[in-house]
Every structure is written in structure tokens, then in C-alpha cells.
Amino acid sequence: MEFWIEFGEEPLVTLRARRRSERVSQLSLTLQDYVLSRSIGRGNTSDVRLATGPDGREVAVKLPLPATLRQHDAAERFGNEVRLTLKFQHPHVVRGFAGTPFGPGAFLALFYYPDGPLSGRLRGQPLPSREALRILADIASALAYLHRLGAVHQDVKPQNVYVSDGRAALGDLGSAYFVAQGSKTSGSPYYMAPEVYHGESTSGASDVYSLGVMAWELLTGARPFTGNSYAELMVAHLSRFPAPLASLRPELPRALCRLLDRTFAKRPHERPTADALHRALLEALGEPPPNHEDTLPGDALPASAQQSGRHTAAPRVAQSLPEAPGKPDGTRPTRRNWNPFRRKG
Numbered sequence: 245m246e247f248w249i250e251f252g253e254e255p256l257v258t259l260r261a262r263r264r265s266e267r268v269s270q271l272s273l274t275l276q277d278y279v280l281s282r283s284i285g286r287g288n289t290s291d292v293r294l295a296t297g298p299d300g301r302e303v304a305v306k307l308p309l310p311a312t313l314r315q316h317d318a319a320e321r322f323g324n325e326v327r328l329t330l331k332f333q334h335p336h337v338v339r340g341f342a343g344t345p346f347g348p349g350a351f352l353a354l355f356y357y358p359d360g361p362l363s364g365r366l367r368g369q370p371l372p373s374r375e376a377l378r379i380l381a382d383i384a385s386a387l388a389y390l391h392r393l394g395a396v397h398q399d400v401k402p403q404n405v406y407v408s409d410g411r412a413a414l415g416d417l418g419s420a421y422f423v424a425q426g427s428k429t430s431g432s433p434y435y436m437a438p439e440v441y442h443g444e445s446t447s448g449a450s451d452v453y454s455l456g457v458m459a460w461e462l463l464t465g466a467r468p469f470t471g472n473s474y475a476e477l478m479v480a481h482l483s484r485f486p487a488p489l490a491s492l493r494p495e496l497p498r499a500l501c502r503l504l505d506r507t508f509a510k511r512p513h514e515r516p517t518a519d520a521l522h523r524a525l526l527e528a529l530g531e532p533p534p535n536h537e538d539t540l541p542g543d544a545l546p547a548s549a550q551q552s553g554r555h556t557a558a559p560r561v562a563q564s565l566p567e568a569p570g571k572p573d574g575t576r577p578t579r580r581n582w583n584p585f586r587r588k589g
């Protein structure tokens with residue numbers, strides 16, 4: 245049996261029952277070239293289905309919830325995730341295969357991670373050092389890439405990190421944006437930098453702060469800032485510092501611990517860059533420094549990674565925009581009279 249769900253003029257989704265007796269939840273849905281099966285996760289804005297792609301490969305297909313399509317901001321966020329996921333090509337950014345950013349046929353086909361997000365593996369215990377450093381190096385590499393292209397992720401946290409064969413990738417680009425275009429400030433309270441709590445604009449340094457929070461969590465088994473309410477969390481992020489990492493993980497290289505401690509600087513320009521962190525993490529793993537030529541610029545996407553449907557073009561970006569100017573140790577230059585507790589407007 246086969247029937248169509250029609251949206252406006254064009255039939256976009258085919259519903260095909262495998263057997264007449266199957267319940268609706270067991271129906272297989274075909275969306276463009278993807279045959280969808282069971283749900284593998286649900287977020288605030290989307291349902292994620294396991295699917296089989298045109299080449300027979302298993303993929304994760306993200307479908308906006310009906311409420312997402314009805315709310316302008318949520319629909320824009322989904323469209324943004326589709327555009328940017330297909331734009332960015334990096335070994336440690338979750339790979340997108342195809343998608344439609346807007347409308348009732350909106351979807352995003354992603355590389356499938358059978359173990360789900362990293363957050364599901366954290367049980368209040370530290371990860372083994374090497375495993376944690378490997379994950380952190382991969383995510384620092386993804387951030388260094390985004391920052392070189394002039395983009396900010398805005399939601400770095402273990403819920404948005406996926407691991408396969410010991411290698412990690414950063415997902416959920418719904419809040420990511422190009423600095424040249426501007427965007428709403430956003431983040432997740434346990435991982436948000438002080439400037440985000442202040443409602444100021446974010447930068448690569450805000451991602452570095454979130455990466456530092458995640459690093460502390462992976463290496464110690466606990467979050468560095470806790471609270472029973474948003475207000476308590478805000479006070480913690482704005483005024484406290486966690487214990488020096490070297491006191492909790494003395495086997496780690498001192499220089500790396502000091503750099504990770506500095507990700508908690510309240511002033512964004514005092515934090516190391518993602519690139520400096522990536523280099524220090526690779527050194528701690530005994531690996532050579534990064535070679536930035538191993539990543540494709542966003543404009544050189546293979547034909548297979550194309551989106552369809554209405555979308556806003558992201559700004560063209562240089563192949564290798566420089567990192568924000570910094571000192572040789574990876575610290576950004578200081579701005580005089582910068583007051584971390586100033587609120588805008």
C-alpha cells in the first residue's frame with residue numbers, strides 16, 4: 245500500500261506501509277532519497293530518525309517538529325542548521341549529506357552516530373586522560389576551523405558532541421553564525437560564558453569558554469559551575485573559578501592545565517584561542533601540530549552535499565581567514581577599560 249501526504253501543490257513525502265497490519269509508528273517514510281525508520285532521538289525542535297540513504301548507508305535524518313515550523317524563530321534556527329551543516333566541511337564537524345532548510349519538507353540528513361551524544365556516556369566519572377584529550381583535541385580543531393572561517397558555534401557542550409571509533413565531531417549548528425552577519429546571542433546555562441550571561445555579543449572566545457567547561461567535566465567527572473537556578477549558575481559563572489586542573493589531574497602536562505584553566509577567564513580576550521588549545525592538546529597526545537590544508541573551505545562543497553529549497557546564502561568567506569589577532573601564547577590582545585560586569589544598553 246502506498247499513499248501520499250500532500251503539502252500544497254507538490255507531494256513531498258511518501259508514506260509506504262511495509263505490511264497492511266503495521267501500526268503508523270512502524271510505517272516507513274520516504275523523504276527525497278531517504279527511507280526513514282525508527283526515531284533515535286528528539287530535541288526541543290526536531291525528531292531524529294534512522295534512515296537509509298540512496299547509497300544504502302545508514303544516516304540520521306533530522307525533521308523539524310510541527311511546532312518548529314509554526315514558530316518563525318525556531319524555523320529559522322532549523323534552516324540555519326541545515327545551511328551551515330552543509331556549508332562546513334571538516335573531519336570534526338558532524339557531516340551533512342543533504343537537506344531542505346525551510347517548509348513542510350524540511351529535513352537534514354547527517355552522519356549517523358550509533359552511540360548517540362557524548363553526554364549519554366558521562367556518568368559523573370572522569371574519562372581516561374587519553375580518551376578525554378582526544379575528544380577535546382578534535383572539538384578544538386573543529387572550533388579553530390569555524391573561527392578561521394569567521395563563524396561562532398554558540399552551543400558547545402557534550403550533548404552536541406558525537407564520538408565514533410574514538411574520534412569526536414561537533415554537531416548542532418542551529419545557533420552558529422558568521423560574525424560578519426551577526427546573530428542573536430545564545431548558549432546553554434551550564435556552558436555559557438560570562439559575556440553571554442550579560443547578553444553581549446559572542447565571539448570565538450565564548451566557544452573556547454564552553455570548551456573549557458566541557459574539558460573540566462570530561463577530565464574531573466563534574467561540572468565546574470553548578471547551581472539550583474539560572475540565577476545561581478549566573479553568579480557562579482560571573483564570579484567564581486574552578487580548582488586548578490593540575491591539582492585534580494596531576495598526570496596531565498602542566499602547560500596544558502594552565503591553558504585549560506585560562507579558558508575560564510572572565511574577560512574573553514584573556515582566554516586562549518581554539519587553535520592554541522588544539523596545538524597544546526595535540527602536543528599532550530604526542531602528535532604533530534595541525535595542518536590546516538586538510539579542510540575544505542565551505543564554498544568547495546562536493547555536489548552531493550547540496551541543499552534544496554529556499555535558503556539565505558551565507559556570506560562568502562576567505563579560505564583561510566586569520567584567527568583574531570593574538571599574542572604568541574594564543575591570548576588575544578587586551579582592550580583597555582574593558583569591564584566584564586558592564587551590561588549593554
Ligand SMILES: Nc1ncnc2c1ncn2[C@@H]1O[C@H](COP(=O)(O)OP(=O)(O)OP(=O)(O)O)[C@@H](O)[C@H]1O
Pocket residue numbers: 284285286287288289290291292304338354355356357358360361406415416418
Ligand atoms: N547524527 C546523529 N547520530 C545519532 N543520533 C543523533 C544524531 N543527531 C541527533 N541525534 C539524536 O537526536 C537527539 C536530538 O538531536 P538534537 O539535540 O540535535 O535535536 P534538536 O531538536 O536540534 O535539539 P535542540 O533544539 O534541543 O538543541 C540527540 O540527543 C541524539 O540522541
